[in-house]
Amino acid sequence: MTSLELLLLLNTAVLSGMCLQYELVLSNDGPITTGAQGTVEARLVPKPGSKQEQLESQHYSFHWNVENPLAIVQSSEQELISSITVHSLAPKLYTVSAWVTRRGCSWCPQLAHGSTELLVTDFVVGTLSLKQPNSSTTFSRKGYELATKTPTQISFILYDPSDYFDTASFRYFWYFGDGERMVTNKSYTLHIYPTPGTYQLHVDVLANLNDSQQRTGIYGASLNLQDKIKNIEVKSLDDIHADHRKTFYIYVNGSPPLKICWLVSRSCVSVIDHSCDLMELPSSTVSNVSYTFRDLGPYTFNVKAENSVSSLQACYKITTWKSGIHPVWFIVPCVTLFTIILLFVLSIIMRKGSAQKDSIEVADFDFSPMSDKSVKEAWAPSRGTVHLCCISCGHRKHKSRSLSRREVHSLLKFSHTQIQAYSQGPGMCSSSPL
Known part of the structure; x- marks a missing residue:
């Protein structure tokens, strides 16, 4: 083996060891609507524990591979990042892959590689959002959890990263799940759920494009309505x-x-x-x-x-x-004693009031035998003349005998001491001094 071959093998081994220090991370902004554009990005990053100084000091080339009929519209590349813009008229889940090599070394092995999946669909892409005033929206695995008897704002948020629907007109058909429905030209509406329970909400979205094409989408959510704690x-x-x-x-x-x-x-x-x-x-x-x-x-x-x-x-x-004598056994005797004292004072006051009402001033009458003298004096002839009308003298004498003792004792006292009798014609009493 020549020295050149040994050098190439050594260089390959070194580069193979270097490529284990990096990884290529791919991401995309899908899903996208057919006809719209999407972006796929690849980023070369060092693995945990590797030296980042070696990564930044060298230059690398990015290579892409996409499935048909997904087409690359444009691409851009920086030292550690590369991105491509793609679009397709056929809905499909596309696989996009990329790898990195050392720049200027076509025979060198790959330093890192990766892949991602981009979804292209015929439907309008978006999400539902539900909010209530003065409260944050909560979301669980079962769906949205909201309060009853509270205005709920339901919105459809369009996802259009390439502004494909900027000139489109929309129409929204709302189905709230409680039997009510509504049609609007705006992407939001208000609704109140009066009773707790689970409701299935969905909205049908219709988008009219400038070229007379239409895109539709149906989005729903399970709502769990609960009463607030009062x-x-x-x-x-x-x-x-x-x-x-x-x-x-x-x-x-x-x-x-x-x-x-x-x-x-x-x-x-x-x-x-x-x-x-x-x-x-x-x-x-x-x-x-x-x-x-x-x-x-x-x-x-x-x-x-x-x-x-x-x-x-x-x-x-x-x-x-503390256990033992309950405080009520101290309170009851005190209340009882106070009640007795109060009743006693009230009884005394009532007795004094009744005694004052029964007291009547009585005249000083003398009912002794000596009182006859006063009666005689009272009926004694006075100096003046008193006219007495009698039917007959005999009748007067007869009736005078029948007067009771009580009638004789007159209560009226006259100041005159003499009483004169008068006589006038037949049948009348004579008037002569007694």
Whole structure:
């Protein structure tokens, strides 16, 4: 073997060892619509652990291979990056490959190689986006998770990296999955789902091109609508014994599945972090937890409930007491004593009021036998003349005898001391001094 052949073998071995230090990474901006243009890029990068100084100090050539009828429109190349622009009128999943060699060495082995797949389709390419005001859009493997009774903005986002649809006119046919539908010329609309549940949303996109060609596309999504968490109610907060295990019942007004995190502390916690006890409720809104209070209160029961569309945190004050005599046995006697004293004071006040109402001023009457004298004096003739009308004197005398003792004692006292009798004609009494 000549020295030249030995040199070539040594050089080949060295270059083969060098090519193991690099890798070629390919990417593309597909999928693209038939007739539109797409871009494929190849980047030469060192493998982990290799020396990047050797990569930057040398020059390399990129080579491409594409499947028919995919055609290369243009290409560009830098020191470590090469890109090509392609297009096709036939829909297909195309394989695009590339490799790198040392520049100016046609017989040298490949330093790195790679491949990628580019999808060309007849349909309009885009994605659906759903957003609600004042809340971020969440996405899970099952679909979008949104809140009920909230305006939802549904948008179709066109993917057109080469601006192929710049002069096209669009029409959108919306099917919301709850029986309602709508047709618009704009790529977005608003809709409200009143009740929780799973809905299948889809939109039919129709694009009219300038050359009278049309492109269509159908895009859908599975929506999981849930009620927001409105409040959290915790029961069994009263009558809590220290050193006794207490069970709390948690009721959440919101749609499951739920995550409940609870924590007992001395005061209300503004943000409940990972230090709380976590529970997951896949299909229920009710749960119960148990806790043992070692010391006297006050305490705070912190609880946070969360579902896919909302979260809510609440704090509840708790007061504990030692086992033995319950504080109520001190409160009841005090309340009873106070009630008795109050009733006693009210009874005294009512008695005084009734006594004042029954008191009536009575005149000073003298009912003794000596009072006859005063009566006689009262009926004594006075100096003046008193006219008495009588039917007859005899009748007057007869009736005077029949007067009872009570009628004789008149209550009226006259200041005159003499009473005169008058006589006028037959049948009348005579008037003469007594």
